[in-house]
Amino acid sequence: MRVVDEPIKLGGEFVQDPHELYRRLRAEGPVHPVIMPRGLKVWLVTRYAEARAMLADPRLSKDSARARELFQTHATETGNRAVFASALVGHMLNADPPDHTRLRKLVNKAFTARTISRLRPRIEQITEELLDGVAAAGAVDLIDAFAFPLPMTVICELLGVPTADRDQFRAWIHTIVSASAADRLQADSAAMAEYLIQLIGEKRRSPTEDLLTDLVHVSEEGDRLSEAELVPMAFLLLLAGHETTVNLIGNSVLALLRDPGQLATLRADTALLPSAIEEFLRFEGPVNIATIRFTTETVRVGETEVPAGEFVLVSLLAANRDGERFPDPDRLDVTRPPGGHLAFGHGIHYCVGAPLARLEAEIALGGLLRRFGNLAFDGEPVMVTWRESTLVRGVESLPVRVS
Numbered sequence: 001m002r003v004v005d006e007p008i009k010l011g012g013e014f015v016q017d018p019h020e021l022y023r024r025l026r027a028e029g030p031v032h033p034v035i036m037p038r039g040l041k042v043w044l045v046t047r048y049a050e051a052r053a054m055l056a057d058p059r060l061s062k063d064s065a066r067a068r069e070l071f072q073t074h075a076t077e078t079g080n081r082a083v084f085a086s087a088l089v090g091h092m093l094n095a096d097p098p099d100h101t102r103l104r105k106l107v108n109k110a111f112t113a114r115t116i117s118r119l120r121p122r123i124e125q126i127t128e129e130l131l132d133g134v135a136a137a138g139a140v141d142l143i144d145a146f147a148f149p150l151p152m153t154v155i156c157e158l159l160g161v162p163t164a165d166r167d168q169f170r171a172w173i174h175t176i177v178s179a180s181a182a183d184r185l186q187a188d189s190a191a192m193a194e195y196l197i198q199l200i201g202e203k204r205r206s207p208t209e210d211l212l213t214d215l216v217h218v219s220e221e222g223d224r225l226s227e228a229e230l231v232p233m234a235f236l237l238l239l240a241g242h243e244t245t246v247n248l249i250g251n252s253v254l255a256l257l258r259d260p261g262q263l264a265t266l267r268a269d270t271a272l273l274p275s276a277i278e279e280f281l282r283f284e285g286p287v288n289i290a291t292i293r294f295t296t297e298t299v300r301v302g303e304t305e306v307p308a309g310e311f312v313l314v315s316l317l318a319a320n321r322d323g324e325r326f327p328d329p330d331r332l333d334v335t336r337p338p339g340g341h342l343a344f345g346h347g348i349h350y351c352v353g354a355p356l357a358r359l360e361a362e363i364a365l366g367g368l369l370r371r372f373g374n375l376a377f378d379g380e381p382v383m384v385t386w387r388e389s390t391l392v393r394g395v396e397s398l399p400v401r402v403s
Ligand code: HEM
Pocket: 055, 092, 093, 094, 104, 155, 236, 237, 238, 240, 241, 242, 244, 245, 248, 285, 286, 287, 290, 291, 292, 316, 342, 343, 344, 345, 346, 348, 349, 350, 351, 352, 353, 354, 356, 357, 358
């Protein structure tokens, strides 16, 4: 059995350059004890084979009630997730079968590739309108002007959430996924819950044509979502629906601007776009570390025994740069054969929204390349600032010039 080292504390430096640490950790072993920025003690899995296995291992649970108890014993300082509004917690990403199976079945149909393909004309229209604005400005922060409003508008329209409210809940969600905003976590997550309770009440009183109304009235073989299940479901879809895709668009453009040869290859053959998107997902996916899991019994990861009742976090970024699985992993290669990356997770919690995310990215990046023969950093090649989060991997802003 491997003797484990002292836990490493993950902080701001890690968020700005996780790959440096991941390279070292992967070389040393598949799993390591670390302390997360909000003070939680966990085991971090960094190698591809073990990451994939852990994501699908039924001995790793996501049950929110038990996880909440464990938070108390594994937090090394205050500001951990125990203060998170309980009304938002009970969604499918925090559940095991059979609850997970049931909750997922209720939304599955709305997110199949076929259902989602019907959104194409509307996504194209939103994209063109946003790109008109980008063209008129000439120089923009691509995140604010394009990468954020596109998926946010799409998910708001799909769910039936008033777009006028979006700046408000963008700020709440920012706090919720932030590694450092522990002081505002309680208030902002409570505000988010209250907002969704009101909105769901309105959908019940006056049904509209949208997914949230459908979920209020959904019936799958007589099954229904309770009030206590609706709020977290709406929260998960809203959060997952835009916090991730914005960063797929942003990280892809950043990767291309940093590697003009790859940008030229993609421009020369835009038929490469679907597989290039898989490479962007592998190279710098929008989720750094997957959501929390805990061991229900002793689990052996490589040579290390992780005891029962310990948190295990799987780093998708680290796994996707494992040289054992992907040759020359730190090189962006838009012609790389697609497949195998873990950016959408793996196993029963594999991303429900993957078809929507892929469609949005294809339309967004395709539109950008078609409309603008020149796409460059605005000014000196920028030193980007990455978001202060261990969950979300994306830049704060991306100043570009287009023509
Ligand atoms: C590029 C964009 C996206 C990425 C990289 C992504 C990534 C992920 C990952 C890694 C997971 C699994 C997390 C874990 O096992 O800990 C997940 C789950 C999930 N995602 Fe996404 N996601 C994206 C877009 C979306 C969109 C557009 C939606 C739609 C609303 C969505 C909805 C969900 C839901 C509901 C789950 C939970 C599934 C379950 O527990 O069974 N995601 N996503």
